[in-house]
Amino acid sequence: MLIRPKTKTLFFLSVFISSTLLSQAHPVSEGYQKPTDPLVVQNLEEWQDLKFGLFMHWGTYSQWGIVESWSLCPEDESWTQRKPEHGKSYDEYVKNYENLQTTFNPIQFNPEKWADAVKKAGMKYMVFTTKHHDGFAMFDTKQSDYKVTSPKTPFSKNPKADVTKEIFNTFRKEGFRIGAYFSKPDWHSDDYWWSYFPPKDRNVNYDPQKYPDRWNAFKQFTFNQLNEITSNYGKIDILWLDGGWVRPFHTIDPNVEWQRTIKVEQDIDMDKIGAMARRNQPGIIIVDRTVPGKWENYVTPEQAVPEHALSIPWESCMTMGDSFSYVPDDHYKSSQKIIETLVKIISRGGNYLMNIAPGPNGDYDAVVYDRLKEISGWMEKNQSAVFATRSIAPYHVGDFYYTQSKDGNTVNIFHLDEKAEYKAPAILSVPIPEKVNPKSVRVLGVPAKVQWKKSGNSLEIRILQDRSALQYVTVIQIKQ
CATH class of the missing domain: 2.60.40.1180 (Golgi alpha-mannosidase II)
Structure with missing residues (x-):
């Protein structure tokens, strides 16, 4: 899950909600600004030709088979209850969660196997979670030791330890456009969830205007990590920024339930971040999701398909199973349902970003490969009606x-x-x-x-x- 409200009454405008799907998006018709950079405009046009992409949520949380990151957030206890065996108190739970770093060792990690299977199924771009809200970096950041390449992480001894590098290089070699998911909030950072105060919800747990030095340190930390990703990992086509509650206070929409929980200014200086990303990666598509304006180059309804065609670039991010993160014995959608969803999305002018979650061993469930093989058989015959089309x-x-x-x-x-x-x-x-x-x-x-x-x-x-x-x-x- 990417942006979770307090309840399952989610926040996509009702006119767009599919009656059969849970919606986790935001009003998409207001505030969209078409990019003016000719290279960004061209890349968006080419991205709209791709239609079908792979999303991957993967981190240490896969070892517990739980919802990614969200169990750390007190606000969301109603739908992501912590298991008693993982800690009786909140502090014990957080300590045990963060200690998952010391046992993360996905020795079956083989991105070539993934790329081969999803390419045959017709996927043409991918977005990988370089860092989710829990702050664990799946790349070799120099800003934190809470990362997959830390000596504390057993997998750091593996030659493929920098999994973001391995995934990006492998998929790029197979002709995929590359997307880097990155969470703007970081619940591990003492400059976001300051240990002086307990966290209450998903937001920063202090007032950045009261403690500007601490907030500026967090802004610099975020800038530095995004600079690493856009400088050190080859050609990146999409910077997919999650955690829309980290935003200028004046952009809050009071009609959206989860945005009403934002009580303080959390401006992270997207102009500075965006300018840096475009220097490092000219023409990169930037998706500051749920924050309308010049840095939300396309919009991202979640677990939902708009009921009508949209006139702006958009992408539905949806799960192959029930969860964005790995859950044992997840219920995977049938190939027919996946293809029906693809058809609905492209008929309304969108792209379908389908999430598949690797397990703690570093591989997909066997049933995932069965689904991908079935989809590939259909795609072989029908791809001319799918790719490079418009509504x-x-x-x-x-x-x-x-x-x-x-x-x-x-x-x-x-x-x-x-x-x-x-x-x-x-x-x-x-x-x-x-x-x-x-x-x-x-x-x-x-x-x-x-x-x-x-x-x-x-x-x-x-x-x-x-x-x-x-x-x-x-x-x-x-x-x-």
Whole structure:
């Protein structure tokens, strides 16, 4: 989980909430500023072509199989209760949590295996959690000893100890765009959660305006870590900043429940951070999520799909299982459900960032590879309708969803059946967008020609053979 409210009544505008998904996003139509840097504009356009990406939450918390970081936050005890065996008191729990560093040894870590599997499934970019809210750095920071490369961490003796470096280099070699997730708050830092005071919620536990030296030290610490990431880890395409409560006080939206908990100024100087990141990585896309303005280059609904197409760049970050972090025996979504979600997202103009959480051994669950293999079989046949496409009205009618090629010469229509295991009908009556005049019609994955005729704004399509090959979704491709 990335930004958790106090309750499961989450904070995406109701007009955008999918009735079947838990929403953890923010109002996306207000305050968006289109970037003016030509290289950023170009990179955003290319990023919108990618459509399908990999998200990975991984840290020492995987050893306990718990929600990442959040059990440290007193505010969130209602939904992430601490287990008694991990500590009877809060202080004991924090000590034991931080001692997970001394047992973290994921000896099966093999990013080549991950990259191969997700590339075949059609993923084209990735975002990795270099540091979550708990402050444990999965990279070789010089700012803290609370890191994967510390001598306190058994895995530091492994030649692949700097896991961020290994992951970025491996995926980059396979042609992926690289994204670095980074948490602006750091609950391990004594300059954010000062040990002089107990933490009460996710926010800084002192008033930065009353203790400016301490806050300035935290700002410098954050700047230095982000400078390390954007300087020392090769080409990075996306800087994905989480922890939107660390923000200028004047940007708080009182209509958003979790933002009402912010009582003090937490301006971390994004202008300074953003300028540094762009010096180190010209054209880098910066996502200061939930903080509308020039540093939120695209918006990030969480565990939700907007009900309607959005006119700005956006990405739904959603889990393959139920959790963002590794949980034993997690319930993984079916391949059909994953592909249905992908279709909904791209038909509304977004990207799908699907989270897969490695376990404490350094590998995915076996079922993850099964899902990825199934998705790859579908993607082989249908990728031309997915990548480098844009939305087209009417976007969604009944069980039909629409995309188009960027030149407008090709229209793709996806037929879903969310109520059952998908079986392609022999006859489909397909609403088509206005002013679309088909010159040819084919069903992807079916070698034989299909029979079709246009009547008004509808196509009747007959698939007389090979329907058994149409798994999960039928894709109709119209050339005009």
